[in-house]
Each structure stands twice: as C-alpha cells, then as structure tokens.
Amino acid sequence: MPPRRPQVEWPPVAVPGQGLRSDRTVPSGDGGTAVAGAGDGPRREAGPQASEAGDRAAASGEEVQASGLGAGDETGTGPHVARGPEGADGPANPGGSASRGDQAVSEGAELLTELRAAVGRYVVLPSPEALTAVTLWVAATHLQPVLQHAPRLAVVGPTKGCGKSRLLDVITETVHRPMITVNTSPAVVYRVIGKNPPTLLVDEADTIFGPKAGDKEDLRGLLNAGHQRNRPAWRISGPEHKPTQFPTFAMAALAGIGNLPDTIMDRAIVIRMQKRKAGEKIAQFRSRTSVPALHRLRDRLDAWLTPLAESAADLVPEMPVQDRAADTWEPLVLAADLAGGDWPGLARAACSTMTRYEADQDEETALKTRLLRDIRHIFAKRDDPEALRTHDLIEALRSDPEAPWAEHGANGLNAYHLANLLRDFDIKPANVRFSDGRQAKGFTRNKFRDAWERYCPEPSAAANEPGSPRQRGPLAPPSGPVPPAPPGLPSGPKRAR
Known part of the structure; x- marks a missing residue:
C-alpha cells in the first residue's frame, strides 16, 4: 500500500472583498503543530525534539541541521539548510529515529544514483550536469505537494532525432502522477490540476508554440503562472456563469524542436539535446521490459520522499544562484x-x-541575431546581390558607427570572427565566382534565407508569432559505453548505436 501523501496546508488565495483567516493549526509529524499564517507558508511549532534543538541553536547562534539528513560540511557532501522565517527549523529527525534518519540518507543517495543510471542507460544527455538535473527534477516531482515553485523541464534540440521524446518516455515512468500529451488546451489543463496535481509532460511542444501554431497565449500564461504556488486562473464557469478559480501549480516537462517561448525557458531547467555520435551507445527502450523496472524505481522514490515531505516543507537550502x-x-x-x-x-x-551557460548564451544569442539583421540590411542596400565578398561584407559591418563590429575582438570583426558567429546557423564562406570573373571567398545570399526567416523575420512575417525563437548552442555531449543497468533494470536489451 503506497504511503499516505502529507497534508500540508498552504495559505489561501487572496480574494477581493474577503479577509484571510489569521492563523490555523495543522497536525505536525514531530509531536508539535504547524501554524499557517496569512502571509507565509507553514511554520512549525516544534515538538520536544525540535524545540530542544531550537533552544540550543538560539543559545549558540548556529543553524540547526536536520540530524536525519546529515550535517553540512565544507566538502559540500551534506545538506546545506538555512533556517526558515522567525527561527522556524525543520524537525530534529525527519526520518523518525536517529538510525532511521541515517538509513534514509543512505537509501536516498543510492536511489538517486540508480535513477541517474537508468536515465543515462536509455538517453545520451548533453552533459553530466544535465543528467544530474534530470534525475533531481524527477525526484522533485514526488515532493510537489510541499514545494513553493514548480520548475519546468525544457527538453529542446535543433532537429528531430536528438532523443527528446525518448527522454520524455523515461521520465514519464518515474515522475509523480504523469499526464503525457502531444497537444492540449488550457481548458483541459485547468481541470486536471487540483490539490494533488499531476506532472504535465508535453511532447512536440513546438507544435503548440511554433510560428504555425496560432494564438496560444492562454496556455503560455498558464504554464508561466503555474511555476509558483497560489497563482490561480479565474474563469466564468458552469450554467450559472460564476467566477471560478482554477489552480495552475504543477510540475511540467516540455519537449520540442527549437527554443520554447522565453518566458517558459526563463522558468525552466533547460536540457539541450544533441544527436548521438557514432561512439555513443544506449540501450533500446522497450515498454515490456523497461517500464516495469522504471515503475519500481518510481515507487521507491515515492516511498522514500513521502515521509520526508512534511519536514522538507520547512527546509530552505542554501543556493548558489539568486x-x-x-x-x-x-x-x-x-x-x-x-x-x-x-x-x-x-x-x-x-x-x-547550467544557469551560467544559459546566461552566457543569452548574450551570445543577442549578438548573433544582431549580426543576421545587419547582414540582411547590407544585402538590401546593395539591391540583394547573389553573393558578397567576405572582405566587402566585413568592411560594411565595421563601417556602421552604431554597430558593435568595429570593436569586436581585439582589432574589430575579422573573417575568423564572422565565420565563427555564423557557424551555428550552418552558414559558411565558400569560393564564389563574381560577375567580374574573379573568384574570392564570400557568402551567398541563399545561405542566409533560412536563418533570416527563423531568427529575425521581417515584421510582417513575425506579426502572428507568439515569440521569436533564439539559437542557443548545446553543451558538448559525453561519450563512452552504455551505463550499467541499476538493480531491477533488465541487462539484456539490445544496444543500438
């Protein structure tokens, strides 16, 4: 029988014209009570163990570490937990007795390692950090009832065949209450999200947000609002046409070709998939043999995290970002x-x-998009010739006083810089024979057409697009043998290149 999900009471949503209840208590797992105020999340009035730990912390001025989670240290191997508001600390032993807490630490670390191996067995992720992020995102879905934020997992790639759908297949079998779809509407999502929301998994998200998908602002707004708890959507509903609030908070993974809208990417753990190289091996994913073993991992995740969820609600981990x-x-x-x-x-x-990489890519993307626009302007000023010499193109770019190209690099933009900036768009210089009969390195106009249409379309062409996708280069994918199957996963599926 699966463990009972914790009942954590969150502050109510503010409704115009109605007051909020000031304080109310809910049962706490450590012998005390949780007090929920109108302006913050549940606070714990500590039971005997937590109260004693809090008194010691107050006397020494030190932070309280939950003993069942291991003490943080300088090596970064233990949890880094900051105290909550008004001195509210987590229970001294979220796992029960001291021995059970130590066992929970060992079990959890081992379980995440098995999950990491299971994901890496079927999919080549772009980096070890991306594999870690996917593993932890799956685990976090089982803590969904006590989370303040629901991060999106954006699985994107430049073309088909990069493993996006396969990654979605694997995490579908391991997340909390999966709901997978290849297309959906806001009305459907509004009605499936409740107090215990599913994990939304949307494949082919480019068909929802792409330039030919039409107006999807409602769905994008829903996904943006659902990143944070207590951001409901209000609609007129029912035969009596009453204003009704629909919750939006839910974990969500979206996979598709090209970038998702910026507002979603900004709220997401971004996984930039790439096609596998010849030496990168994976195991075949087959529902009959693979899914039962992944389900056993899912059930073990739920059994491990559910008893800790109520304690986790009070923990505020130290973060390396802001x-x-x-x-x-x-x-x-x-x-x-x-x-x-x-x-x-x-x-x-x-x-x-990963956050530093995405920030760097934003700056680089803006520069590359500016370059595409400037080159299109130069071709237009010269009556759109079939090709331009590399030397002439560089001189025209550097002569624009409002552009950054004269100061790009140490001595201004050169042929190497130009080729490097255009490489991600598959635009390369070539030997071109010009109308005067001479042959020189240059760029043909046809090579730019696709990039212009995708990344800096004319205003008339972009009028109906919900957002301009932006090119972002992938992290280098790892190479090596197929990861060994963790316990419970079949070791015999045929390997495919």
Missing part, C-alpha cells in the same frame, strides 16, 4: 539535500554550471 534561477532550482537542490552523500555537491555544481 532570484528566479534560485526559485527554479531550489526543489532539485532540496531533493539532493534530502538524499545526502555526494548529491548536495552535484546539485549545486549542476545549478551553477
């Missing part, structure tokens, strides 16, 4: 801290590396 990035990554870091072992350090390293 603002929205911290909101997005906190559930993953929290799951890692609950596991202990090497996972707290792995989680924070993945958080720092």
Whole structure:
C-alpha cells in the first residue's frame, strides 16, 4: 500500500472583498503543530525534539541541521539548510529515529544514483550536469505537494532525432502522477490540476508554440503562472456563469524542436539535446521490459520522499544562484539535500554550471541575431546581390558607427570572427565566382534565407508569432559505453548505436 501523501496546508488565495483567516493549526509529524499564517507558508511549532534543538541553536547562534539528513560540511557532501522565517527549523529527525534518519540518507543517495543510471542507460544527455538535473527534477516531482515553485523541464534540440521524446518516455515512468500529451488546451489543463496535481509532460511542444501554431497565449500564461504556488486562473464557469478559480501549480516537462517561448525557458531547467555520435551507445527502450523496472524505481522514490515531505516543507537550502534561477532550482537542490552523500555537491555544481551557460548564451544569442539583421540590411542596400565578398561584407559591418563590429575582438570583426558567429546557423564562406570573373571567398545570399526567416523575420512575417525563437548552442555531449543497468533494470536489451 503506497504511503499516505502529507497534508500540508498552504495559505489561501487572496480574494477581493474577503479577509484571510489569521492563523490555523495543522497536525505536525514531530509531536508539535504547524501554524499557517496569512502571509507565509507553514511554520512549525516544534515538538520536544525540535524545540530542544531550537533552544540550543538560539543559545549558540548556529543553524540547526536536520540530524536525519546529515550535517553540512565544507566538502559540500551534506545538506546545506538555512533556517526558515522567525527561527522556524525543520524537525530534529525527519526520518523518525536517529538510525532511521541515517538509513534514509543512505537509501536516498543510492536511489538517486540508480535513477541517474537508468536515465543515462536509455538517453545520451548533453552533459553530466544535465543528467544530474534530470534525475533531481524527477525526484522533485514526488515532493510537489510541499514545494513553493514548480520548475519546468525544457527538453529542446535543433532537429528531430536528438532523443527528446525518448527522454520524455523515461521520465514519464518515474515522475509523480504523469499526464503525457502531444497537444492540449488550457481548458483541459485547468481541470486536471487540483490539490494533488499531476506532472504535465508535453511532447512536440513546438507544435503548440511554433510560428504555425496560432494564438496560444492562454496556455503560455498558464504554464508561466503555474511555476509558483497560489497563482490561480479565474474563469466564468458552469450554467450559472460564476467566477471560478482554477489552480495552475504543477510540475511540467516540455519537449520540442527549437527554443520554447522565453518566458517558459526563463522558468525552466533547460536540457539541450544533441544527436548521438557514432561512439555513443544506449540501450533500446522497450515498454515490456523497461517500464516495469522504471515503475519500481518510481515507487521507491515515492516511498522514500513521502515521509520526508512534511519536514522538507520547512527546509530552505542554501543556493548558489539568486532570484528566479534560485526559485527554479531550489526543489532539485532540496531533493539532493534530502538524499545526502555526494548529491548536495552535484546539485549545486549542476545549478551553477547550467544557469551560467544559459546566461552566457543569452548574450551570445543577442549578438548573433544582431549580426543576421545587419547582414540582411547590407544585402538590401546593395539591391540583394547573389553573393558578397567576405572582405566587402566585413568592411560594411565595421563601417556602421552604431554597430558593435568595429570593436569586436581585439582589432574589430575579422573573417575568423564572422565565420565563427555564423557557424551555428550552418552558414559558411565558400569560393564564389563574381560577375567580374574573379573568384574570392564570400557568402551567398541563399545561405542566409533560412536563418533570416527563423531568427529575425521581417515584421510582417513575425506579426502572428507568439515569440521569436533564439539559437542557443548545446553543451558538448559525453561519450563512452552504455551505463550499467541499476538493480531491477533488465541487462539484456539490445544496444543500438
């Protein structure tokens, strides 16, 4: 029989013209009560153990570490837990007795390692950090009832065949209450999200948000609002046409070709998939043999995290990032801290590396998009010739006083810089014979057409698009043998290249 999900009471949603109940109590798992105020999440009035630990902390001025989770240390292998508001601390032993708490740490770390191996067995992720992030995101879905934020998992790639759908297949069998769809509407999502929401899994998300998908602002608004708890959507509903609030809070994974809208990407753990190289091996995913073993992992995750969920609601992990990035990554870091072992350090390293990469890509993307626009303007000023010499194109770019190209690099934009900036768009210089009979390195106009249409379309062409997708380069994928199957997973599926 599956363990009972914790009943954590969140502050009510503010309704115009109605007051909020000031304080109310709900049962607590450590012998005390949780007090929920109108302006914050559940606070714990500690039971005997937690009260004693809090008194010691108040006397020494030190933070209280939950003994069942392992103490944080300088190596980063233990959980890093900050105290909650008004001195509210987690229970001294969220797993029960001291021996049970130690067992929970060992079990959680081992279980996450098995889950990581299971994901890596069927899919080549773009980096070890991405594999860590996916593993922890799956674990975080089982803590959904006590989370303040529900990070999105954006699984994107430049083309088909990068493993996006296969990754969605694997995590579907391991997340909490999966609901997978290849297309959906806001009305459906509004009605399936409740107090115990499912984990939304949307494949082919590019068909929802792409330039030919039409107006999907309602769905994008729903996904944006659902990143944070207590952001309901109000609709007129029922035969009496009463204003009705629909919850939006739910974990969600979206897979598709190209970038999702910026507002979703900004709230997501971004996994940039790539096609596998010849030497990168995976195991075949087959429902009959693979799914039962993944379900056993899912059930073990739920059995491990459910008893800890109420305690986890009071923990505030130390984060290496701030603002929205911290909101997005906190559930993953929290799951890692609950596991202990090497996972707290792995989680924070993945958080720092992947958020820094996305920030760098934003700046580089803006520069590349500016380059495409400027080159299109130069071709237009010269009556759209079939090709331009590399030397002439560079001189025209550098002569624009409002553009950054004269100061790009140490001595301004050169042929190497130009080729490097255009490489991700598959635009390369070639030997071109011009109308005067001379042959020189240059760029043909036809090579730019696709990139212009995708990344900087004319205003008339972009009028109906919900957002302009932006090119972002992938992290280098790892190579090596197929990861060994964790206990419970079949070791015999045929390997495919």
